[in-house]
Amino acid sequence: MHKSILSAAVVAGSLAISSGAYASDCGEISMADMNWPSATLMANVDKIILEEGYGCEIEMVVGATTVTFASMNEKGQPDVAAELWINAVREPLFAAMDEGRLHSAREMPITDLGEGWWLPPYTVEAHPELKTVLDILERPDLFPDKEDPSRGAFIGCPAGWGCQLSNQSLFIAFEMEKKGWNLIDPGSQAGLDGSIVKANERGENWFGYYWAPTSMIGKYNLQLMPFGVPFAGSENWDGCVAKGPEACTDPKPSAWTKSEVHTVVTDRFKNVAGPAMDYFAKRIWPGSVMGGMLVFMEEEQADGPDAALHFMEAHEDLWMQWVPADVAAKVKAAL
């Protein structure tokens, strides 16, 4: 009942506005609701704006990077991935873009983001000599591995994630085995986060992989360590490091590649929801706003839809810039 009134109102509204071609054209869109906070927040904000502003019917599809991408690439579903980290899927993604099956609707939808190796702030403070990753690698004794206390523990990326291969390659490239390190696979995000929480709550040293923007980085103020070596070229990174030790045996030491995130849409979406492409093109989240929202989500235990509503209320000035005035008015009225 409620829903039909609402959609009737949307239809009536769109008929009243001369540029109302938006609404009826958009139709049913499936959108990836990726399972980390910034992506689910972005997806839910997109959902509100596309539904209320552009008259789309959005179905959320839960999934992680590789699975979502594989599904978009093979089956053209879901139509939209708001925050796709492309390092892991670079080659097939660009192949699909060249063929015109997928499109990047927005490069870098969030500013100031990146992956790398991090230390807790108190470790940095207590050991000012640890200025770069190279310095840290000389001190495995500071980060003892519980299962093998004579060696250092480097917490890598959970099994199966794209970053697992890159971390494995860098582990080899920096000869960490020889320097007395073990590469610990935390197994899942719960494992990785749990290890950070445990170390930080108890003031234990921790050295491992993570990425920003995340509430974990914001909350514990983890410090991104410079690698102490330059980025050794994309040939080394894309052709070797990212492929993992099984595919490429001689990776060269390198700083982490600059992270690229795209909002990726299917060709179908581009065709049926043309005006919404303009929205994606303008939608840029400043890193500071995203960071603030992530801490909000963490502290208030807000899920994606709740946080998206909070964002729409608290950051009106920001999202109003992303859409034409008439769309903004419709969205605002619907809130």
Next chain:
Amino acid sequence: MSYFSKFPEMGKRDLRDFKKSIDGAYKDFSREYGEAIENFFDPLYYFLTWFEKLLNATPWPIIILVIGGLAYLGSRSWKLALGAMISFLLIGYLGMWKNTMSTVALISVATLLCIVLGIPLGIWMSRSDRVQRIITPILDIMQTIPIFVYLLPVVMLLGIGKVPGLIAVCVYAMPPIIRLTNLGLRLVDKDILEAADSFGSNYRQRLINVQFPLALPNIFAGVNQTIMMALAMVVIASMIGVKGLGMPVLQSIQNQYLALGLMNGLAIVALAIIFDRVSQQYGKRLQRHREGGHDA
């Protein structure tokens, strides 16, 4: 009338504060006692690490022979012993040896721990209806609560690795052995117990010589379920950093490596079948022996 159409919820803010206070209390608890609890589990930890290192350091032909020998001792069946040896040869040939050893170490210790803790609990439960009333809902929780709910708290308390993995496995795998021990002991015919009493046996004699042998089929069904459920948890345990066959499975799920997933999955199945057949055959032999004793 909105009171009836809309459920009178606790306010959103109160609910959030309520949740936050629980989280905060848990974090304080973990900060305060985490280290002590971690140290408490250290012996288990050292045993597990030692056992895994032993398995990994032993030359593979010896492991295969030991497995064949154990299978034969347990089951007295050449076929089963040979099958077990061939499966392990195949596992090694397909490059899963190291992970399999890690999993064997975890599952052996987990099963042992579950049995050592579970059977006495089952006995206690069978003796008192009140204990049964208290333990049964706890077992229900252990078996049905989604594992992901307690993975993070366990990791926050104990870190990632073997011990939290072992605990996660046992939480899930222990209930069947407790339940079936309880059931088996309760199903023993009252007349037989009366007869035992009338011959003047004390509680201990009655339990060990009468009740326990008669309850063996149920208890071994419990052991079987415990082993199966422990092996089913291998992948979940890998989600908190336990090395073993679960890791490649996780990796294959995320990357659509069908063959890798299938191979490691089948290795887990092979372990389950070997563990189960050997323990079941052993259980049957125990019972045949007891029955023979009665007839004689």
